[in-house]
Amino acid sequence: MKAARICVALIAAVFAGFPYLWMVSSAFKPDAELFAHHLVVWPRHPTWAHFGSALGSAGLGTAFANSLIVGFATTIVTLAVAAPAAYALVRYRFAGRSFFAGTILAVQF
Amino acid sequence: MNGRETRTALAFLAPSLCVIVVLLAYPLARTLVLSLYRYNLAQVLGKPARFVGLENYRDLATSPFFWHVVLATLAFAGTCVVGTLAVGTIVALALEDAFPGRSALRVVVALPWAMPAVAASIVWKWLFDDQHGPLDAFLSALGLHAFAGFSWTANALVAFAAVAVIVAWQTFPFVTITLLAGFATLPRSVYEAAAVDGISDWRRTCAITLPMLGPLFLTLIVLLMIWDVKVFTQMYVMTGGGPGRGTYVLGLYAWREGFASVHLGVAAAIAAAMSALLAIFVGAYVRLARGSTA
Numbered sequence: 419m420k421a422a423r424i425c426v427a428l429i430a431a432v433f434a435g436f437p438y439l440w441m442v443s444s445a446f447k448p449d450a451e452l453f454a455h456h457l458v459v460w461p462r463h464p465t466w467a468h469f470g471s472a473l474g475s476a477g478l479g480t481a482f483a484n485s486l487i488v489g490f491a492t493t494i495v496t497l498a499v500a501a502p503a504a505y506a507l508v509r510y511r512f513a514g515r516s517f518f519a520g521t522i523l524a525v526q527f
Numbered sequence: 528m529n530g531r532e533t534r535t536a537l538a539f540l541a542p543s544l545c546v547i548v549v550l551l552a553y554p555l556a557r558t559l560v561l562s563l564y565r566y567n568l569a570q571v572l573g574k575p576a577r578f579v580g581l582e583n584y585r586d587l588a589t590s591p592f593f594w595h596v597v598l599a600t601l602a603f604a605g606t607c608v609v610g611t612l613a614v615g616t617i618v619a620l621a622l623e624d625a626f627p628g629r630s631a632l633r634v635v636v637a638l639p640w641a642m643p644a645v646a647a648s649i650v651w652k653w654l655f656d657d658q659h660g661p662l663d664a665f666l667s668a669l670g671l672h673a674f675a676g677f678s679w680t681a682n683a684l685v686a687f688a689a690v691a692v693i694v695a696w697q698t699f700p701f702v703t704i705t706l707l708a709g710f711a712t713l714p715r716s717v718y719e720a721a722a723v724d725g726i727s728d729w730r731r732t733c734a735i736t737l738p739m740l741g742p743l744f745l746t747l748i749v750l751l752m753i754w755d756v757k758v759f760t761q762m763y764v765m766t767g768g769g770p771g772r773g774t775y776v777l778g779l780y781a782w783r784e785g786f787a788s789v790h791l792g793v794a795a796a797i798a799a800a801m802s803a804l805l806a807i808f809v810g811a812y813v814r815l816a817r818g819s820t821a
Contacts, residue, residue, distance in 0.1 A: 419728045426621035430614075431635040434700065437650045438638055440661060444653065457664040499542040506539035512534050516817070518540055523813050525551050527753055527807065 445469070531792045555802070562795035571789060583796035592772070593780075593797075597804070600776040603687055604755035610695040611751055612744070615702025622703070623710055633707075641768045642699035648764035651693045655679040656763070674764060683773030686766045690774070698754065702747055710736065742815070749812045756805055777801040 444452060446464040472478040507519055562583055564576040587593045591606035622633055639647065654662050657678040663772035679689040713736065721731055737744075766774040768783060775783070777797060785794030 420624070420626060423621045424626055425623065426617060427626075427629070427632045427636075430618040430621065431632050432674055433696070434636045437647070437654060437696070439643075440654060441646075441650045457661055459661070499546050502539035503543040506536040510536035510539075512533040512536045515536070518544075520813050520817065521547065522543065522805050523816055524809050525547055527664055527757070 546713075559797055561792055562799050564792045566791040566795075568789040571791070574791075579792070581793050584800075586793070587796055587800065591637045595777045596777055596780050597800075599687075599774075600756060600758075603691065603776060604752055604758065606687075606756070607691050607694045607755040608690055608748060608751045608758045609696075611698045611702055612747065614695055615699040616706060616737075618699065618708035619703040619710070620736075622707060623736075633776060637700045637701060639696050640698070640704070641698065644697065644760040645764060648695050650690075651696070651761075652765050655689055680766050681770055683770060686770070686774045690758075690761050690765050693757060693765065694755060696760075698751065699715065702751075705747060706740065709740045713739050742818075746815045748814070749808055749815060753805060753808045753812060756801075756808065777804070 439469075443460055445468055446460040446466075448457060448463055448465045448467065451458040451461055451463070503518075503522065507515060540747065542684075563580060564570075565576060565579045565582075566576050570576045618636055622636070654660050657663055657676050661676050662679075663674050680686045696775045702749060716741075717735055717739075718731070721735060726734075757778060758776055759782070762768070762774060762776055762779050763782075768779050778801065781794045781797040784790045784797060
């Protein structure tokens with residue numbers, strides 16, 4: 419039984435992890451290996467070229483900076499708006515309390 | 528409870544109410560209004576919009592294709608929910624008891640949940656690729672030669688199945704993590720009593736663990752249903768709705784009508800219909816969530 423559990427867990431790990439592995443290994447493959455007729459699992463001539471073009475012509479640097487700005491701003495605004503609401507819902511008993519709680523829960527979708 | 532307390536509470540709630548009204552209620556109301564108008568390319572370019580009442584809804588209700596998409600969306604979402612729950616539950620049970628390396632496997636299994644949907648869809652599109660993808664190569668290497676150069680997006684049913692795999696891959700870690708947390712909340716005494724009675728592992732799982740987590744499963748089903756009815760990203764990246772309009776789901780349909788065909792009124796009506804459909808599941812979720820916390 420224990421062996422079966424470990425087996426299932428390992429299969430699940432391969433299922434979950436393989437796309438990551440493929441993503442990383444493909445990032446290092448030169449074009450000839452990416453589009454090779456036979457399958458190349460692990461790059462034979464690893465290259466940083468794709469990272470160079472991602473940072474350069476594809477503008478990864480700008481996109482990354484934008485993500486950070488949006489992420490930080492969203493976190494701060496969300497906390498500033500949500501924390502008082504949470505406090506009010508927990509600390510006070512008032513008319514319409516469960517209506518507000520339900521609304522907040524419903525609009526998360 | 529008195530007036531002062533109510534006023535204080537409302538003051539604390541005011542910012543979030545503003546956010547809900549500005550970012551949710553207003554766009555929703557605009558969508559509903561828009562769904563009553565004919566608003567096509569000419570109107571986008573400045574012609575006055577024409578009020579048509581419920582015409583957009585009537586056109587949808589009498590369109591066999593619309594009902595086909597509604598059914599396809601529900602069937603696809605249902606399949607995804609069943610698949611995700613099955614995989615998530617089996618993996619959670621496999622990781623329930625300690626064994627060497629379990630904590631490392633828990634991390635690996637949680638990884639798909641951390642990948643953005645667009646990135647995951649692009650990686651999977653590559654895995655499923657009929658010319659350079661590893662999946663076809665692997666299957667044909669196993670001796671299944673029918674899969675050499677097999678296109679996963681040429682047939683609508685096969686494409687739906689492929690996208691369901693992507694959705695299940697992304698969401699099963701959520702089920703697994705939730706259930707592992709659920710296992711930890713079950714009372715030890717029940718397990719001790721069962722151990723005294725000499726219960727088998729199998730019986731312990733089927734007769735104690737899973738039944739006691741019934742309410743948690745119910746919440747998971749409703750949550751997954753909400754997410755999967757809303758599916759857009761994976762379908763958009765993987766099939767774009769194709770072949771033809773074979774893998775349209777409601778979100779994609781609304782998007783196509785609105786931003787490819789520029790029938791914004793029709794798109795708004797589809798979005799409204801989709802919201803009404805989702806409201807059923809969201810209502811169920813709010814009830815369940817309140818029941819477990821209040």
